[in-house]
Amino acid sequence: MVYIPLTRRFTKMFVILPLLLCALSILPRINGFVPIRFGRPVRPLRKEINKPVEYRLPQEAVDVIRKINGFYGLVGPDVNITEAKTLYELFTGNGYIQGVFLEKGSVQYVRHVIRTDKMVYEENCGKLPTNVEAIPMLEWMDKRDVLPSPMNLANTAMMYMNRSLYALFERDVPILMDLDFANKTVRTVGRTKMEGIAHFSAHSVYRHESKTVETIDYDVCSSEVKYAVLNESMEIINHTTIKTNYLPIIHDFVSHEDTVVFTDSPLIAWPKYLFQGKVPVIFNPFLPTRFYVMNKHDFSYRIFETDKSMYIFHYADMIETPSTIIIYASVYRNLNLSGLDLQGCYSRITIDKLSEKVSIETSNHFKYANLDFPIKWGDKVILRNVNRRGATQFVVCRGLELVSIIDFKDRFICGEPVLVNVEGGDYLLCFLYDSEFNGYFTIVDLANFEKQITIPLDTKVGIGFHSIFVPYDRNDTIVQCKIMT
Numbered sequence: 001m002v003y004i005p006l007t008r009r010f011t012k013m014f015v016i017l018p019l020l021l022c023a024l025s026i027l028p029r030i031n032g033f034v035p036i037r038f039g040r041p042v043r044p045l046r047k048e049i050n051k052p053v054e055y056r057l058p059q060e061a062v063d064v065i066r067k068i069n070g071f072y073g074l075v076g077p078d079v080n081i082t083e084a085k086t087l088y089e090l091f092t093g094n095g096y097i098q099g100v101f102l103e104k105g106s107v108q109y110v111r112h113v114i115r116t117d118k119m120v121y122e123e124n125c126g127k128l129p130t131n132v133e134a135i136p137m138l139e140w141m142d143k144r145d146v147l148p149s150p151m152n153l154a155n156t157a158m159m160y161m162n163r164s165l166y167a168l169f170e171r172d173v174p175i176l177m178d179l180d181f182a183n184k185t186v187r188t189v190g191r192t193k194m195e196g197i198a199h200f201s202a203h204s205v206y207r208h209e210s211k212t213v214e215t216i217d218y219d220v221c222s223s224e225v226k227y228a229v230l231n232e233s234m235e236i237i238n239h240t241t242i243k244t245n246y247l248p249i250i251h252d253f254v255s256h257e258d259t260v261v262f263t264d265s266p267l268i269a270w271p272k273y274l275f276q277g278k279v280p281v282i283f284n285p286f287l288p289t290r291f292y293v294m295n296k297h298d299f300s301y302r303i304f305e306t307d308k309s310m311y312i313f314h315y316a317d318m319i320e321t322p323s324t325i326i327i328y329a330s331v332y333r334n335l336n337l338s339g340l341d342l343q344g345c346y347s348r349i350t351i352d353k354l355s356e357k358v359s360i361e362t363s364n365h366f367k368y369a370n371l372d373f374p375i376k377w378g379d380k381v382i383l384r385n386v387n388r389r390g391a392t393q394f395v396v397c398r399g400l401e402l403v404s405i406i407d408f409k410d411r412f413i414c415g416e417p418v419l420v421n422v423e424g425g426d427y428l429l430c431f432l433y434d435s436e437f438n439g440y441f442t443i444v445d446l447a448n449f450e451k452q453i454t455i456p457l458d459t460k461v462g463i464g465f466h467s468i469f470v471p472y473d474r475n476d477t478i479v480q481c482k483i484m485t
């Protein structure tokens with residue numbers, strides 16, 4: 001006899017909910033979905049804002065601001081960071097964009113909660129269940145247009161392709177945004193239609209020269225990773241599927257000239273956690289990690305293994321020679337999605353193609369630092385450091401050598417900065433907040449880290465993940481991909 005643990009949560013999710021939804025599918029729909037009362041209507045934590053920012057700064061600073069023309073935007077989850085208890089909670093918040101339009105010295109701050117199908121539905125019907133055991137059922141309902149996808153979050157990164165801005169989440173399709181430079185507004189257009197691929201990586205790579213975009217999708221049920229090359233209309237040109245050893249929860253990948261690399265980290269399904277309300281995945285620190293190195297032209301691949309267990313969120317750099325592949329990345333020796341602790345050790349991973357050995361090394365500078373969100377700056381990499389006081393520093397390094405530290409002392413970094421080059425000068429743009437969450441827009445002159453321009457935004461800001469800068473000279477937003485109806 002098979003024992004099925006019909007706990008209340010299990011019964012509600014797998015028996016009552018599907019029956020109820022089937023019965024309700026004949027009702028009139030809200031935004032195309034079946035109206036079911038999940039709770040009180042959701043109101044975004046953060047309100048829409050669009051306002052000019054006034055500032056008084058020395059002429060030298062005003063001259064720098066005048067030189068930078070474009071939109072700096074940071075996307076993140078609309079959650080209260082002081083109340084979040086798990087990474088899963090942070091990763092599954094509804095997306096919002098905070099940004100500044102910079103034009104000839106004027107600064108306009110905007111905040112827009114991305115109006116995904118899920119967000120619009122929740123404003124009417126209450127919050128969709130977020131507990132992880134409900135996700136497969138909700139996704140099944142999404143495929144039948146009964147409910148919006150619980151992964152319709154658009155909270156991780158943005159991509160600007162062919163004059164269109166997209167908000168991305170790795171378990172969803174891109175959400176097209178309208179970035180309107182004339183009126184200095186950001187608004188949501190809708191989900192893009194994709195065929196042949198279910199999800200679009202938040203770290204997809206757009207190639208301006210070939211007008212193509214490379215992305216990956218993963219399927220945890222079949223342990224498969226799909227690598228695809230698409231055109232600007234989001235149609236697949238080429239693709240391949242690779243089987244992995246573990247659950248392929250892959251956040252980022254490296255796409256080099258001829259090679260794609262991704263990591264198969266020892267993430268294992270742990271169904272027992274379903275009944276404890278936890279993410280049913282564990283990271284096994286005693287199992288090896290595998291690096292998949294794929295030829296982009298013929299899709300042949302090799303697997304290189306290290307006995308060290310690790311997870312990588314983001315790759316900082318990769319150098320390939322005929323005999324080696326050197327990767328710089330923050331390496332996590334543990335990953336608990338049901339907690340908040342993360343410790344990223346910036347490391348160099350060397351894959352020897354001849355001996356097939358993988359070695360990992362770091363330097364004393366980075367052993368106890370907590371670095372991630374790398375951005376390339378010439379031969380250097382800039383990373384955000386979380387120390388005892390919080391995320392108050394950017395660390396600049398060349399290889400594993402520490403070059404410098406940009407310290408904001410009593411202010412905290414909201415999320416990924418962006419590097420802009422104007423009139424031969426490199427500047428780092430980012431949002432900061434103080435202990436009261438008052439927001440500041442900051443420009444750091446990378447020729448002299450002490451030269452920091454700080455503009456108080458006179459509003460509270462929140463945390464974000466990845467950012468983008470869209471210069472003014474590429475400013476006509478043209479909606480030309482297919483939108484889901």
Ligand SMILES: [Fe+2]
Nearest residue numbers: 251313314466
């Ligand atoms: Fe990321």
